[in-house]
Amino acid sequence: MNDTMAQPAVDYDIAIIGGGMVGALLARLLSSGEAGWRVAVVDASEPPAKASTHYQFDYDNRSTALSAGTVEFFQRQDLWSRIGEHATAIREVLVSDRGHLGGARLSAQERGRSALGYVVENAWLAPCLREAAEANTQWLAPVRVEAVVPGPQSMSLRLSGEAAPATITCRLAVLADGGLSGLHRQLGIEHQRRNYDQQAIIANVSFERPHRGRAFERFTPAGPLALLPLDERADARRAALVWTLPPARAEAMMAAPDEVFLTELQRAFGWRLGRLSRVGQRRSWRLALAEASEQVRSRLVLLGNSAHYLHPVAGQGFNLSVRDAAALASILNRAFREARDPGELSLLNEYWRKRQWDQTLTTELSDRLVKLFSNRRPAWMALRHLGFLGLDWVPGAKAGFATQTMGLASGRSGAGLISLEADE
Ligand SMILES: Cc1cc2nc3c(=O)[nH]c(=O)nc-3n(C[C@H](O)[C@H](O)[C@H](O)COP(=O)(O)OP(=O)(O)OC[C@H]3O[C@@H](n4cnc5c(N)ncnc54)[C@H](O)[C@@H]3O)c2cc1C
Incomplete structure (x- = not known):
């Protein structure tokens, strides 16, 4: 149905605002198998290159660490055979504290698993999820939702974008817009923000010794540093870096020539992978923990970064959203079988009750890790x-x-x- 931009329908059961990784996953879960909801995904950005034809290795690709639980869920949903084609297994996580003895080694083998999790480049993961969803959903892209207007029987979404209708209606609107578009504020929902006085530098780096599937979490006086293995080959020597620093230090490191950056990173990380030899394009993020003041209302759910935005150091944001999307889809698909209205508040409250504990635990875990x-x-x-x-x-x-x-x-x-x- 992805080619039907010429004459898109104007009324849907469920409209997902935002076709990022979380919105795309939910669309797939609501429209496959026995689930037969009429789903529209409205996304403001240009569609990514097709995974099937254009997956290109790029040294600077950003990555996401998928937990073992996420991978098991993707396997059950028949998504993993595709995503797993370009995934790197994390066989060990080595946690250490600079300047102190001791540390933790978490091993997949000790837990009787082949991997603790996997690292997948977003340039592969995002189009895989989108393509899995596109077959049975209507994608409107690039189309922006300018306003969400609640009504008793339906929600109206005002759109802007070529070949898009001015308005579509739905019985349930899922706000999966990443939290930056301001739509939640229009609806009177605020994000409670805890700003960390820290910035994360993201880059891919190369080093002398193969990583052999090991991920590293190192805590330094300036902030935590993580290296996630990239590439399955036995001699792979590339990893994704997330280096958290106070803002002034992060800005200095962003501006530093590659050699200076690598010397400073080596000082912070140590020599467990030998000499650090290359750093790719650097990007930086100001870090905060943000939680929406409300996640469900009649005919409205917030999902993904729109519902909660976590510190990236523990690699939990997307994984938590996968568990949210799975729970929401399970409740809504049961409602489909029972011929119920997907926007019913009792269903959405059931979702919220089911997810509250895991969300609190996971946000607290990443918040406390940073503080600690x-x-x-x-x-x-x-x-x-x-x-x-x-x-x-x-x-x-x-x-x-x-x-x-x-x-x-x-x-x-x-x-x-x-x-x-x-x-x-
Ligand atoms: C540096 C970094 C590293 C991370 N590493 C990990 C990790 O290893 N593991 C992990 O689990 N998580 C990780 N995360 C978190 C993870 O990236 C996020 O949880 C995830 O990307 C959130 O996806 P999303 O779909 O909610 O939002 P987004 O990816 O922001 O997608 C939102 C979509 O909505 C669209 N949109 C916005 N406004 C509108 C509008 N008005 N109308 C229509 N469309 C709109 C946008 O175009 C976009 O496509 C990391 C995050 C960061 C910053």
Whole structure:
């Protein structure tokens, strides 16, 4: 149905505002198998190159770490056979604290798994998800939603863009716009923001020794640093860097020549991968944790970054949204079988009740990780050090951390790390 831009319908059961990775996944889940919702996805950006024909290796591609739970879900949804074609297995995560002994090693083998998670370049993941959804949904792109107007029986979306109708209506609007378009504010929904005085530098780097599927999380006095393995080959020497620094230091590192950047990064990371030899294009992000003041209303759900925006250090944002999308789709697809209205508040409240605990736990985990590992006060440093030792030596704690970050926790079982530290 992706070629029907000439005469798009104007009335849908469900309209998804934003066809990023989260919006595309939800569209796929609502329109495949027995689910027969009439779904429209409205996306403001130009469609990405087709995964099937144009997947091009680019040194600078951005990546997403997918938890084992996300991968299992993608397998069940028949999405993984495609996405997995260009995925790098994380076989070990080595967590360390610069200047301290101790550290944690999380191993897939110890947990009886082939991988703790996988790293996939967004240039592959995003078009794979979109193409999986396109077959049974109407894509309007590039088309912008300018306003969402609630009504008792339906929502009206005012659109702008060539060949798009001026308005479409739907019984349920899913706001998956990434949170930056201002649509939530038009609806009176605010984002409660906690700004970290930190900036993340994202870049791909190369080094002397093969990574052998190892990911590294290193906590330094200036902030945490993560390296995620890229490329499955046995001699692969490229990784995705997320380096969190105070803003002034981050700006200096953004402006530094490559050699200076690599020297400073080497100082912070150490030599476990030998000499760092190349850094690609650098991009920087100001870091914040943002949560929408409301996620459900009659005929409205917020999803993805629009609902919650997390610090990227623990690689949880997309994985959390996959679990949200899976829960929402399961409730809505049951409603389809029961011939119910998808915008019914009782259904959407059921979704919210189901997701609240995991969302709170995951946002707290990433928030506390940042606070714990960025704090230089002696008491915190001692706690952090003990925490790490505990994490490595107390099997339950380590397993709990792995379980939550792998996205395999159910109910309250995944809170291992949180029990290691205290509130500020
Ligand atoms: C540096 C970094 C590293 C990360 N690494 C990881 C990781 O390793 N693992 C992980 O799980 N998560 C990670 N994340 C988080 C992850 O990237 C996000 O959770 C995810 O991309 C959110 O996707 P989304 O679809 O909600 O939003 P977006 O990707 O922002 O998509 C929103 C879409 O909405 C469209 N849109 C916006 N406004 C409108 C409008 N008015 N009308 C129509 N369309 C509109 C946009 O064009 C866009 O296509 C990372 C984030 C960052 C910043």
